[in-house]
Amino acid sequence: MSREKSRPLSALHSSSLVHLAHLRLRDFRNYARLDADFAPGFHLLLGDNAQGKTNVLEAIYLMATLRSFRGVGSAQMIRHGQRGYFVGGKIVGQAEHEIKMFWSSRERNLQLDNRPVKKIGDYLGTLRTVVFCTEDLQLIKGTGRTRRRFIDLLLSQTQPGYLALLQRYMQVVRSRNALLKQHSPDQLLLDSFSEQLVKLGSEIIRHRRELIPKLSPLARLAYRRISNDAEELRITYEPSVKADFTVELAQARDRERRFRATLIGPHRDDLEFLLKDKSAAQFGSEGQKRTLAIALKMAQAEYLTGIHGSAPVLLIDDVMGELDVKRRSGLLPLLERARETSGQVFMTSTEENWPRELAREVQRWQVVNGNLTVG
Numbered sequence: 104m105s106r107e108k109s110r111p112l113s114a115l116h117s118s119s120l121v122h123l124a125h126l127r128l129r130d131f132r133n134y135a136r137l138d139a140d141f142a143p144g145f146h147l148l149l150g151d152n153a154q155g156k157t158n159v160l161e162a163i164y165l166m167a168t169l170r171s172f173r174g175v176g177s178a179q180m181i182r183h184g185q186r187g188y189f190v191g192g193k194i195v196g197q198a199e200h201e202i203k204m205f206w207s208s209r210e211r212n213l214q215l216d217n218r219p220v221k222k223i224g225d226y227l228g229t230l231r232t233v234v235f236c237t238e239d240l241q242l243i244k245g246t247g248r249t250r251r252r253f254i255d256l257l258l259s260q261t262q263p264g265y266l267a268l269l270q271r272y273m274q275v276v277r278s279r280n281a282l283l284k285q286h287s288p289d290q291l292l293l294d295s296f297s298e299q300l301v302k303l304g305s306e307i308i309r310h311r312r313e314l315i316p317k318l319s320p321l322a323r324l325a326y327r328r329i330s331n332d333a334e335e336l337r338i339t340y341e342p343s344v345k346a347d348f349t350v351e352l353a354q355a356r357d358r359e360r361r362f363r364a365t366l367i368g369p370h371r372d373d374l375e376f377l378l379k380d381k382s383a384a385q386f387g388s389e390g391q392k393r394t395l396a397i398a399l400k401m402a403q404a405e406y407l408t409g410i411h412g413s414a415p416v417l418l419i420d421d422v423m424g425e426l427d428v429k430r431r432s433g434l435l436p437l438l439e440r441a442r443e444t445s446g447q448v449f450m451t452s453t454e455e456n457w458p459r460e461l462a463r464e465v466q467r468w469q470v471v472n473g474n475l476t477v478g
Contacts, residue, residue, distance in 0.1 A: 120413050121196035122447040123163060123230065129189035130182040132158035133473035142466070143445045145438070149454055149478060150470035156451035159475065160234065160418040162190045163449065166202050167232040167416070168256065169213070169223065174238060177206045194230050196413070202229065224266040227259055231415035233404040235422045239396035243384055247373035254374065257318070257403055258310055261410045265310055272303040276365050284363045300368055301348045307369040308342050315340040315374070321402035329394050329401075329433030334378045336395065343371035394430055397422065401437050414446035421451050 120143060128137040133155045148156045157173075161180070164172050171180060181188045187207025194200040203214040213220045220226045241249045259266040279296040282288045319338040326336040344351055344367060355367050376383040376395055383395055408414045417438070426434070441448050442464065451470075469478035 120445055120447075121194060121230065121416075123166075123192055123416060124195040124199075125193040126159070126162065127189070127191040128162055130185040131162055131188040131190055132180055132182060134158060135182060135473065137473075137475060139468075139475050141447070141449075143447050145442060145448045145465045146450070146468060147465045148449065148451045148468045148470050148475070150451075151453060154470045155473045155475075156470045157236075157420050158473075159470070160236075160420050160449055160451060163192075163230075163416065164232050164234050164418055165190055166192055166204070167230040168227070169204075172234045172236055172238060172418075172420075178208065181207070192230075200229050222267070223270075224259070224264065227266060231260055231407055231411065232418055233400055233407065233415045234418040234420065235397060235400050236418075236420040237422070239400060240392060242396050242399055243376060243387070243392045247371070250374040251370075251372055253399070253403075254311055254314060254318075257406065258314060260407060262310060268303060268306055268310075272300070272307055272368075273370065275299045275303060276368065276370055279365050280363070283359055283365070297352055300365065301352065304344070304368045305348055308344060308348075308372070311369065311372065312340060312342070318402050318406055321405045322398050325401035325405070325433075325437075326395060326398035328436065329398055329430050330391075331429055331433070334391075336383075336398065337377040337380065339375045339377065341373040341375050342369065343367055344369075390430075393426075394433075397426075397430075397434060401434070404437060414441055414444060417441055417446070417448040417450075419448065419450040421453075 122143045123141055126137065126139050126141065128134040131137075137159075148159060150156050161171055161173060164170070165180075171177075177188075187205060187210065189203070189205045191201070191203040194202065201214075201216055203212070203217075205212040213226070215226055215229060242253055255265075255269055259269070275296055279293070279300060282293055282296065315338060322338060323336045348367070352367050359366050376387075378387055378391060378395070381387075383392060387395065404415055404417060422434075438448060440446075467478040469476050
């Protein structure tokens with residue numbers, strides 16, 4: 104193995120295009136077997152509902168993030184009646200990488216270039232994706248956890264060491280919570296965990312605080328494009344620590360004993376989206392919320408492109424069919440730019456609602472009952 108290939112891809116600042124060249128599925132969702140080759144460019148997956156279009160996007164996203172964008176566990180991705188699933192693929196960029204993952208109730212196996220992955224931080228970035236899907240509405244309407252996950256994924260994809268930092272912090276939170284649940288917790292041990300909480304948590308807050316002013320203008324511009332300058336978008340970071348972490352943690356001591364949980368720290372942070380200085384979650388219309396969710400994902404794609412010098416793979420799950428003509432036209436520049444730079448886009452649609460504006464240079468695929476064929 105060459106030195107270049109053995110380095111984690113997340114550590115490479117490369118302007119070379121990274122794309123999925125091959126996808127292999129075994130007993131994943133409704134796919135018994137799938138082997139498909141994909142060139143860079145635009146791939147349109149056409150088919151009726153419940154045929155397996157979204158499952159292809161889910162598998163690609165799973166390889167990139169080790170999560171489903173549908174918010175389900177691995178057990179739900181196993182084909183009915185089978186014991187486990189396999190998802191694998193070949194990623195081509197500055198170097199070629201092969202991903203293999205197998206999951207069953209008894210075995211979890213993740214390999215990169217035929218070597219077991221020991222640190223997730225070294226794996227993330229092998230394939231970068233941004234997904235556009237109906238679940239994105241939860242970024243606006245859902246809990247703070249969804250918004251924290253959004254910024255943490257973005258930081259994990261762009262800041263070496265951030266994921267490991269976050270994992271260490273959450274381990275301290277869990278240990279501290281376990282101690283607070285005891286009838287008479289060891290005060291020295293609690294103080295030690297508190298010290299670690301402040302140290303690690305302050306670093307996380309710093310990273311998040313630095314990210315938002317960079318992401319916000321991209322989201323504002325994307326929102327303006329899609330909504331035709333309808334209203335001004337503002338994103339504010341709402342940390343649970345207002346000024347001094349150590350002081351505020353000490354002030355929360357009695358409340359923490361009562362609730363038996365750590366109540367202060369970045370695990371309680373949130374983002375607020377404001378339209379004309381009013382909360383989009385509380386006062387925005389459904390159309391505004393949908394537009395805002397798409398704008399956030401467009402900003403995510405633009406930010407990743409700016410940091411890494413190459414566009415992430417875009418996964419667009421039947422979103423275009425839900426947009427009116429005006430909002431659809433706002434999304435087209437992102438897709439056009441991906442086409443111009445030979446980026447890779449996977450879009451699902453039914454025959455009735457696929458966007459005819461994208462008719463040029465599209466590779467069509469027909470999806471019927473867990474089978475993918477060139478259409």
